[in-house]
Amino acid sequence: MPRYYTEEHEWVDVDGDVATVGITDFAQSQLGDIVFVEVPDTGAELAAGGDAAVVESVKAASDVYAPVDGVVTEGNGQLEEDPALVNSDPEGEGWFFRMTLTDKSQLDGLMNAVAYKAFIADL
Amino acid sequence: MTENESTGEEAVPTATLPLDAWHRAKGGRMVEFAGYWMPIQYEGIMAEHLWVRENAGLFDVSHMGQLSLSGEDVAAALEALVPGDIAGLKPWRMRYSLLLGDDGGILDDLMITNEGDQFAVVVNGAVKWEDIGHLRENLPDDVTLNHNEDYGLLALQGPKAAEALARLVPECADMVFMQAARATWNGHAIGLSRSGYTGEDGFEISLPNEVLAAFADALCAMDAVKPIGLGARDSLRLEAGLPLYGHDLNEEIDPIEGDLGFAISKRRREEGGFPGAARILGHLADGSARKRVGLLVDGKLPVREGAKLFDGEEEIGVVTSGGFAPSVGAPIAMGYVPRDHAVPGTAIAAEVRGKRVPCTVAAMPFIPHHYVRKQGG
Numbered sequence A: 001m002p003r004y005y006t007e008e009h010e011w012v013d014v015d016g017d018v019a020t021v022g023i024t025d026f027a028q029s030q031l032g033d034i035v036f037v038e039v040p041d042t043g044a045e046l047a048a049g050g051d052a053a054v055v056e057s058v059k060a061a062s063d064v065y066a067p068v069d070g071v072v073t074e075g076n077g078q079l080e081e082d083p084a085l086v087n088s089d090p091e092g093e094g095w096f097f098r099m100t101l102t103d104k105s106q107l108d109g110l111m112n113a114v115a116y117k118a119f120i121a122d123l
Numbered sequence B: 001m002t003e004n005e006s007t008g009e010e011a012v013p014t015a016t017l018p019l020d021a022w023h024r025a026k027g028g029r030m031v032e033f034a035g036y037w038m039p040i041q042y043e044g045i046m047a048e049h050l051w052v053r054e055n056a057g058l059f060d061v062s063h064m065g066q067l068s069l070s071g072e073d074v075a076a077a078l079e080a081l082v083p084g085d086i087a088g089l090k091p092w093r094m095r096y097s098l099l100l101g102d103d104g105g106i107l108d109d110l111m112i113t114n115e116g117d118q119f120a121v122v123v124n125g126a127v128k129w130e131d132i133g134h135l136r137e138n139l140p141d142d143v144t145l146n147h148n149e150d151y152g153l154l155a156l157q158g159p160k161a162a163e164a165l166a167r168l169v170p171e172c173a174d175m176v177f178m179q180a181a182r183a184t185w186n187g188h189a190i191g192l193s194r195s196g197y198t199g200e201d202g203f204e205i206s207l208p209n210e211v212l213a214a215f216a217d218a219l220c221a222m223d224a225v226k227p228i229g230l231g232a233r234d235s236l237r238l239e240a241g242l243p244l245y246g247h248d249l250n251e252e253i254d255p256i257e258g259d260l261g262f263a264i265s266k267r268r269r270e271e272g273g274f275p276g277a278a279r280i281l282g283h284l285a286d287g288s289a290r291k292r293v294g295l296l297v298d299g300k301l302p303v304r305e306g307a308k309l310f311d312g313e314e315e316i317g318v319v320t321s322g323g324f325a326p327s328v329g330a331p332i333a334m335g336y337v338p339r340d341h342a343v344p345g346t347a348i349a350a351e352v353r354g355k356r357v358p359c360t361v362a363a364m365p366f367i368p369h370h371y372v373r374k375q376g377g
Helices: A025-031 A104-109 A113-121 B020-025 B045-054 B074-079 B125-138 B161-166 B170-174 B209-220 B230-239 B266-271 B277-286
Strands: A003-005 A010-015 A018-023 A034-038 A051-057 A061-065 A070-075 A097-101 B029-033 B036-041 B056-060 B065-071 B094-100 B106-114 B119-123 B143-147 B151-157 B180-185 B188-193 B202-208 B225-227 B290-297 B308-311 B314-325 B330-338 B347-352 B355-362
Touching: A003 A113, A010 A104, A018 A025, A097 A104, B020 B029, B020 B036, B020 B209, B036 B045, B036 B230, B045 B056, B045 B230, B056 B161, B056 B209, B056 B230, B065 B074, B065 B125, B074 B119, B094 B125, B106 B125, B119 B125, B125 B143, B151 B161, B151 B209, B161 B170, B161 B202, B170 B180, B202 B209, B209 B225, B230 B314, B230 B330, B290 B314, B290 B347, B330 B347, B330 B355
Parallel strands: B056 B225
Antiparallel strands: A003 A010, A010 A018, A018 A097, A034 A051, A051 A061, A070 A097, B029 B036, B056 B151, B065 B119, B065 B143, B094 B106, B106 B119, B151 B202, B180 B188, B188 B202, B290 B330, B290 B355, B308 B314, B308 B347, B314 B330, B347 B355
């Protein structure tokens, strides 16, 4: 299953027409302790680059953007009870939401793991 | 993903403090604050916060301004600018006070210590240059103001602070809350006070810049002591119900509105003679229209500075500090509400991203203070 990354530190797993979105390990390490996550409602129509979710650390609130266009099929309900999952397993159990892809060709504009690793090394 | 956090407005280059390299070597994540690079956290705000409540945390607060005032009638000169009883302050005792503008608005909050031969004043880093300008302009010419830039300031806070510090400076053990002393460490003159801004027992230690790192190393070599960043300092002081200048207090808010009536000493209430006395004493007698209160937030969504407060559809106030409180285990906040809403237990709501979050006005502090008020106490 291919994984894509954005310059805003979201990751996207793609399985057919369904994408799972979260924030990267690098992002959670920069944010510190996560105390609250607001995920989008099922059925929400997201546009690439638009607001999708909010993640709150002890010190600040940060926006999470939609990496590509799509319609939300599921938010990760586990994060409501245990927002720290984003710290402990950011690229696994700590996923934010799932969406159906409107335009799979948009994925071509995102980075792969090697490119993302090089990207954060320069920050 | 982008942080919404606001950044400083100053165009002046960010300065480094004497312990800059020390913080970086300890893994401190450095951010710009009050014109300086400062450590916001080391291992994480939550863990650092809880460490201070259980052990001892070392804070670098060298960005704060350390001033000393000497000359004839310094106490009287200070009393013209602040509402505290400075003339009645016994040697080696200190008092929390407020620098007031002509209309009674708060220009800064500060600590004033009677050091026998002079008064020491510690002011907030973000406004220290304005404070120094205000003092120079308003103090009589025969009062000498020194800005002691060759001294840094450390704060050791938490239940194990006294025991840890006593291994380096034994005389600290006999001090009580709001008491100050001079001491020596490895032949260097240092200043000590049993004070801080976390709600815990603890000390602030003023040391020559060149020995700060060695002293910090000596403390952090002890199992009970870890370096703590400004992030946890902020969450600790919020739980302690202590206002932060520039956020919970500013030049438009007077001491009564700011719930700092205790800073108007008894004699000064009777005599007046401080800036804005008419407004402040009026508010003291009749109550002010708005008042700083604590807020307990329902649920887990943090309510932060700038969130509007509502009673039904009516906008009634604003949050001035807020965030997740690690020792409470829930979000808390501070803000301003009308006097009739300032009673603990009053239900109101805060607006976060268009949503209404229920809050309850709460008595402060949120976590009890642990000051050592008397010997053996």
